[in-house]
């Protein structure tokens with residue numbers, strides 16, 4: 434074999450090895466995962482984004498509820514979303530969690546997981562937890578049992594009753610109880626908790642699954658001032674370990690927890706910045722704060 438042919442052969446082999454390595458990344462060879470092996474279940478945040486929406490639109494009976502919405506969130510960030518009634522905040526969360534399919538656009542979890550290819554249950558399993566406005570705990574079970582149930586993968590009544598925690602899960606449960614300030618209420622019936630405590634319990638149930646991203650819809654609605662202050666502390670303690678997207682109308686709560694605030698209006702981003710910046714923005718005053 435001539436030296437030229439040997440060089441060409443070596444180049445081909447090197448290209449083939451690089452191609453094979455790229456194929457065995459979680460991204461299936463997409464540039465984001467190239468050269469870095471992700472463990473199964475890991476979300477690729479090497480591009481500094483845990484959630485990425487681009488040009489997302491959805492219409493209901495011809496009405497554009499979400500209109501070319503683009504937005505991204507960094508890992509560990511606590512992002513607040515505000516906006517007038519009907520701005521599209523809930524619909525945006527419905528799209529992220531797979532409840533509503535957009536007509537167009539992209540929605541990525543990390544740089545490689547295309548959420549539009551997944552069903553609602555799969556998206557929860559991938560590590561996106563959602564808390565709706567109204568608490569939905571099991572009222573006739575204790576705080577402990579609610580948290581325990583949150584770990585049971587098969588939620589059938591019989592198999593849930595037979596579900597037993599292993600020692601790592603017991604540790605996790607103790608840690609979550611501490612985080613949500615319910616250590617002193619482990620054996621209380623969830624139905625006897627205050628509204629705020631029920632909300633924390635539901636957040637605890639989500640935390641049992643150790644979600645990477647938490648979506649929280651109006652978490653302090655109906656809470657007392659003291660409960661609201663405790664919830665702010667809770668969210669600040671979760672920031673960094675989890676990424677959070679919080680939709681809320683309570684501006685003093687937003688002021689306590691926020692770094693970046695995104696203002697939605699008519700289904701797209703109207704403004705983004707610190708709360709002071711967006712509150713000083715004429716367009717925001719016009720469409721939202723001025724109302």
Ligand SMILES: Nc1ncnc2c1ncn2[C@@H]1O[C@H](COP(=O)(O)OP(=O)(O)OP(=O)(O)O)[C@@H](O)[C@H]1O
Pocket residue numbers: 493494498516517518519520521522523524525
């Ligand atoms: N399934 C649906 N069918 C028809 N219209 C819908 C549907 N879901 C949402 N909409 C409309 O889309 C718009 C956005 O609603 P959405 O609930 O997302 O707003 P929001 O910002 O969460 O409002 P709020 O602050 O009042 O909760 C509203 O005009 C709403 O009526």
